[in-house]
Amino acid sequence: MMDTASRSIGKELLRASGLVRRFGGLVAVNEVSLNVTHREIVGLIGPNGAGKTSLFNILSGQLGPDSGNVSFAGQDITGASASVCARAGIGRTFQIVKPLVSLTVHENVTVGALLNYPLATAREKAEEIIGRVGMRSLLDQQAGSLTLESRKRLELARALSIEPRMLLLDEILAGLNASEINESIHLIRSFAHQDGLAVIMIEHNLHAVMSLADKVIVLDYGRKIAEGKPEVVVRDPAVVAAYLGSDD
Ligand SMILES: Nc1ncnc2c1ncn2[C@@H]1O[C@H](COP(=O)(O)OP(=O)(O)OP(=O)(O)O)[C@@H](O)[C@H]1O
Ligand SMILES: [Mg+2]
Structure with missing residues (x-):
């Protein structure tokens, strides 16, 4: 079983501040800040089109932000290329x-x-x-x-x-059956707990998020609307409203 309590979550690895990315008139990522520590598993959730993949694209160098900055392991990687981000870990x-x-x-x-x-x-x-x-x-x-x-x-x-020192997983459970999902959950947990990787996982499967994440961040229309322990975040009225208002 999960044993997050006895596992020390390390010091800061990723710090992103005030990230903004526009596509024409659409603000896909709107003033998003987040910190991730070594060994931390972060669940990134939100309705379709909330900006989750765009945020990953900024963090991994596929997209440059219009404003804001990203530092990783003490290195400023704001607007860096995908290969620089990969080399950074x-x-x-x-x-x-x-x-x-x-x-x-x-x-x-x-x-x-x-x-x-x-x-x-x-x-x-x-x-x-x-x-x-x-x-x-x-x-x-x-x-x-x-x-x-x-x-x-x-x-x-x-x-x-x-x-890598940090893994960004974009809906890797989508389309898998229940036993494949369980195997993947064990695997993801082992990356963090045994290998010491930080993980941010975008996931619509809330069971997986609840069982894995140390912390959950919720995006809606590009903005971060909630952040905290999974069991608290899923009861947050703003989060419930965002999900009820979506097609999911
Ligand atoms: N390259 C692009 N050009 C124009 N618009 C884009 C581009 N990439 C994303 N968008 C738009 O930005 C918004 C956020 O998209 P994004 O893919 O980041 O959302 P998401 O939260 O990952 O959604 P999903 O859960 O469906 O994967 C959407 O409205 C999308 O249409
Ligand atoms: Mg996406």
């Missing part, structure tokens, strides 16, 4: 999984490991990670021929391949 998955379809599972993960290692070592590291996410039997399978569940695991393995 931010690994992410994509909501729309995008493996290199013509490459094998092993090759897909090796590509990420090449960030830190020469080819032979990268291949070994990749194999370890693939085992960790339970895909060893699929090592030589072409990514394009995988089931959705396996593509999601591959996405996770690719995020881990850069040996």
